[in-house]
Amino acid sequence: MKVRAQVGMVMNLDKCIGCHTCSVTCKQVWTNRPGTEYVWFNNVETKPGLGYPRRWEDNQKWQGGWKLDRRGRLRLRAGGQLRKLLTIFWNPDLPTIDDYYEPWTYDYHTLIDAPLSERDPVARPQSQLTGRRMDVKWGPNWDDMLAGAPETASQDPDLAGLQEQVKLTYERTFMFYLPRICEHCLNPSCVASCPSGAMYKREEDGIVLVDQEKCRGWRFCVSGCPYKKVYFNHHTGKAEKCTLCYPRIELGLPTVCSETCVGRIRYLGLLLYDADRVREAASEPDEKNLLDAQLSVFLDPADPSVQRQARADGIPDDWIEYAQRSPVYALAHRWRVALPLHPEYRTLPMVWYVPPLSPVVNALEGDGYEADPDQLFPAIDAMRIPLDYLANILAAGDREVVRQALRRLAGMRGYMRKLEVLGVRDQQAAAAASLEPSEIEAMYRLLAVAKYEDRYVVPQAHSEQAQRLAELPGSCGLDFDGGPGNCGALPRPAQGINEAFMVHNRKAGGHRFVPLPVVGSEPGQGR
Amino acid sequence: MTLWEALLFVALPYASITLFVAGHIWRYRHDKFGWTSRSTQLLERRWLAWGSNLFHYGALAAIGGHVVGLLIPEQLTHAVGISEGAYHLFAAAAGTVAGLACVAGFVILVGRRAYFPRIRRTTTWTDVMVYLVLAGIIVLGLIETIGFNTLGSGYNYRPTIGVWFRSLLWLHPEPQLIAGAPLVYQLHATLPWILYAVWPFSRLVHAWSLPWQYVGRPNILYRRRYGLARR
Ligand code: HEM
Ligand code: SF4
Ligand code: SF4
Numbered sequence: 065m066k067v068r069a070q071v072g073m074v075m076n077l078d079k080c081i082g083c084h085t086c087s088v089t090c091k092q093v094w095t096n097r098p099g100t101e102y103v104w105f106n107n108v109e110t111k112p113g114l115g116y117p118r119r120w121e122d123n124q125k126w127q128g129g130w131k132l133d134r135r136g137r138l139r140l141r142a143g144g145q146l147r148k149l150l151t152i153f154w155n156p157d158l159p160t161i162d163d164y165y166e167p168w169t170y171d172y173h174t175l176i177d178a179p180l181s182e183r184d185p186v187a188r189p190q191s192q193l194t195g196r197r198m199d200v201k202w203g204p205n206w207d208d209m210l211a212g213a214p215e216t217a218s219q220d221p222d223l224a225g226l227q228e229q230v231k232l233t234y235e236r237t238f239m240f241y242l243p244r245i246c247e248h249c250l251n252p253s254c255v256a257s258c259p260s261g262a263m264y265k266r267e268e269d270g271i272v273l274v275d276q277e278k279c280r281g282w283r284f285c286v287s288g289c290p291y292k293k294v295y296f297n298h299h300t301g302k303a304e305k306c307t308l309c310y311p312r313i314e315l316g317l318p319t320v321c322s323e324t325c326v327g328r329i330r331y332l333g334l335l336l337y338d339a340d341r342v343r344e345a346a347s348e349p350d351e352k353n354l355l356d357a358q359l360s361v362f363l364d365p366a367d368p369s370v371q372r373q374a375r376a377d378g379i380p381d382d383w384i385e386y387a388q389r390s391p392v393y394a395l396a397h398r399w400r401v402a403l404p405l406h407p408e409y410r411t412l413p414m415v416w417y418v419p420p421l422s423p424v425v426n427a428l429e430g431d432g433y434e435a436d437p438d439q440l441f442p443a444i445d446a447m448r449i450p451l452d453y454l455a456n457i458l459a460a461g462d463r464e465v466v467r468q469a470l471r472r473l474a475g476m477r478g479y480m481r482k483l484e485v486l487g488v489r490d491q492q493a494a495a496a497a498s499l500e501p502s503e504i505e506a507m508y509r510l511l512a513v514a515k516y517e518d519r520y521v522v523p524q525a526h527s528e529q530a531q532r533l534a535e536l537p538g539s540c541g542l543d544f545d546g547g548p549g550n551c552g553a554l555p556r557p558a559q560g561i562n563e564a565f566m567v568h569n570r571k572a573g574g575h576r577f578v579p580l581p582v583v584g585s586e587p588g589q590g591r
Numbered sequence: 592m593t594l595w596e597a598l599l600f601v602a603l604p605y606a607s608i609t610l611f612v613a614g615h616i617w618r619y620r621h622d623k624f625g626w627t628s629r630s631t632q633l634l635e636r637r638w639l640a641w642g643s644n645l646f647h648y649g650a651l652a653a654i655g656g657h658v659v660g661l662l663i664p665e666q667l668t669h670a671v672g673i674s675e676g677a678y679h680l681f682a683a684a685a686g687t688v689a690g691l692a693c694v695a696g697f698v699i700l701v702g703r704r705a706y707f708p709r710i711r712r713t714t715t716w717t718d719v720m721v722y723l724v725l726a727g728i729i730v731l732g733l734i735e736t737i738g739f740n741t742l743g744s745g746y747n748y749r750p751t752i753g754v755w756f757r758s759l760l761w762l763h764p765e766p767q768l769i770a771g772a773p774l775v776y777q778l779h780a781t782l783p784w785i786l787y788a789v790w791p792f793s794r795l796v797h798a799w800s801l802p803w804q805y806v807g808r809p810n811i812l813y814r815r816r817y818g819l820a821r822r
Contacts, residue, residue, distance in 0.1 A: 146806065265812070265813050267816075280628060280797060
């Protein structure tokens with residue numbers, strides 16, 4: 065057993081209102097630069113829909129992620145190392161920018177410089193790739209709220225095989241939002257796809273990053289990620305990706321997308337996992353067992369033997385304590401209401417989702433408090449959002465897993481209704497949700513009323529251990545020409561000060577971090 | 592030895608080698624961030640499929656042929672039993688295939704750069720310089736391979752240009768050897784020194800980064816940010 069810590073995220077899809085605040089604030093901070101106009105580290109998709117880039121989930125086409133070969137060994141779907149070297153001059157699996165969208169701006173100066181006239185001046189769209197006038201035909205979120213769905217939604221890869229069940233007629237439509245960031249996977253295929261060894265996973269917190277000085281622009285990570293969450297900066301010729309806002313995480317602050325989330329749908333917390341068992345879990349033969357396999361890699365932070373090993377592996381005591389309060393561990397492992405996005409890609413993703421329940425409840429509840437599990441449970445199967453559709457997204461097609469999670473959530477609602485309105489602790493409802501009443505109430509608090517400190521349980525990095533090394537030359541990988549900056553040494557703010565967001569504080573103190581040396585790889589993580 | 596010969600066949604090569612070496616050291620130390628293939632596949636993929644593959648495979652094969660032709664003395668190939676005729680036949684055939692692939696690829700790449708506004712916007716002045724010099728080298732090389740060796744009676748450059756090239760490496764330059772070669776050969780042997788001089792300052796540095804270390808490497812790489820105590 066080798067214990068490592070990972071900052072994970074859970075998003076409660078029931079509460080996402082599709083406002084895109086997360087996307088916009090993320091873009092302002094990270095991808096507001098030449099070459100990244102088309103890049104959204106955080107984007108919010110409407111499901112059913114094509115997504116961004118279009119049909120990214122179709123990995124028959126893009127060849128992202130892992131597969132098992134005939135002998136059951138884990139292999140990059142796009143092919144092995146030799147194949148990569150032979151196709152290095154042209155990557156057969158790379159999306160083009162039109163699969164995302166052609167970024168544009170407007171010729172605003174026609175508004176500002178317009179002389180006094182009868183008619184209002186108009187700003188027309190202008191391509192950010194060529195500077196020429198263009199017709200906007202697709203965007204990062206073109207099919208928002210089912211716009212154009214009659215034409216496009218049926219091409220959603222998750223609807224494959226469900227055409228009979230899903231009638232996209234007006235009366236029977238359904239939709240929900242799917243906010244997406246990089247999954248900071250336990251078994252990241254982007255890292256494995258990078259021939260230069262520029263991509264790496266951080267041992268301390270599991271964040272997956274691109275070393276901007278080692279990246280040589282071979283662009284295999286872009287196609288290798290099954291979630292299409294590595295992007296090619298066409299201005300610098302280097303790959304970039306979501307950083308999980310590590311300069312903030314290191315200060316114990318939530319990511320920008322979490323901090324600004326209007327629906328308060330996001331949770332951040334630590335997970336302890338056994339790094340020695342990652343590969344084994346990702347090699348689980350039956351796709352439908354991948355969820356259990358991944359759960360079995362997580363370690364119980366309350367278990368004294370785990371704690372002992374964690375300490376031996378250099379995890380600080382306060383981190384072990386934070387792991388025990390992790391909302392992510394609770395939602396994913398203790399209550400099993402959060403599920404991984406497309407576990408069948410075998411990257412062991414670390415951003416999990418609580419499936420949406422609202423349409424059922426809304427339909428049934430009408431006017432009051434009779435959300436009775438006896439009515440709700442059958443309704444889950446008849447839900448407008450077909451179970452099979454959710455299962456294709458969150459459970460490798462295993463509808464039972466989604467049904468269990470939804471039953472728990474529905475049971476929780478029924479139980480809490482009775483408690484709030486009638487003042488009774490309904491043991492039967494609790495039993496139906498197969499949880500103790502105290503557990504149900506804890507889950508309810510976390511999902512419904514949790515405050516900032518309960519949703520974001522992120523320990524500060526132990527940067528004092530870095531100060532010793534800070535005199536050495538090097539770079540943190542953000543402070544490049546045209547990069548977002550932020551290579552200052554980390555000050556430790558007083559507890560409770562949350563404003564210390566440092567991205568604008570470039571080169572503070574003149575310290576530069578050491579280039580991160582490759583410290584090794586998993587035993588058994590060979591080819 | 593005329594002044595021109597001294598300049599073109601002795602001074603230029605040494606100046607170029609100096610720039611080449613010093614330039615790479617400088618670039619590696621000061622601009623690792625700029626060290627990339629500057630791929631444009633994101634912006635256009637169909638032309639690139641043909642252009643990049645034909646050009647690179649053609650160019651690498653041609654470079655391989657040059658290494659054999661220039662660095663390995665004629666006596667050595669004779670000693671292992673390859674006659675001048677056989678060598679010539681092989682070099683002309685392989686050289687023609689590689690050269691044609693390289694030219695076709697190059698034409699597609701340059702055409703693509705000119706035709707697509709998206710790509711044109713990514714082109715720098717250094718790129719233009721590199722394309723001009725490369726175009727010169729490739730065209731001259733083709734005239735030699737196809738014009739002289741495949742269609743014509745052939746010119747055996749190995750006892751003249753080959754020896755001159757090695758004489759530069761031994762620091763005993765013998766420019767008179769190349770002075771007698773046909774003009775096309777002289778030009779083709781001179782232009783590359785200009786390419787080497789711009790090489791470290793251009794996108795061509797990507798050629799040194801062929802990631803051969805990838806083969807046999809473990810899949811997942813980890814790095815540690817803080818020097819935590821570990822077992
Ligand atoms: C063996 C090592 C080499 C590798 C791995 C390699 C790889 C690449 C890659 C990946 C690209 C970007 C293609 C794209 O746009 O996606 C590229 C472009 C280019 N390479 Fe190479 N290359 C190598 C050697 C060379 C050599 C020896 C030359 C020239 C003598 C060369 C000249 C070029 C040029 C001119 C381009 C720009 C093509 C364009 O976009 O117009 N490369 N190379
Ligand atoms: S989701 Fe993130 S960590 Fe996982 S493969 Fe893609 S880029 Fe890598
Ligand atoms: S900010 Fe929150 S609620 Fe709004 S779209 Fe993003 S995840 Fe959904």
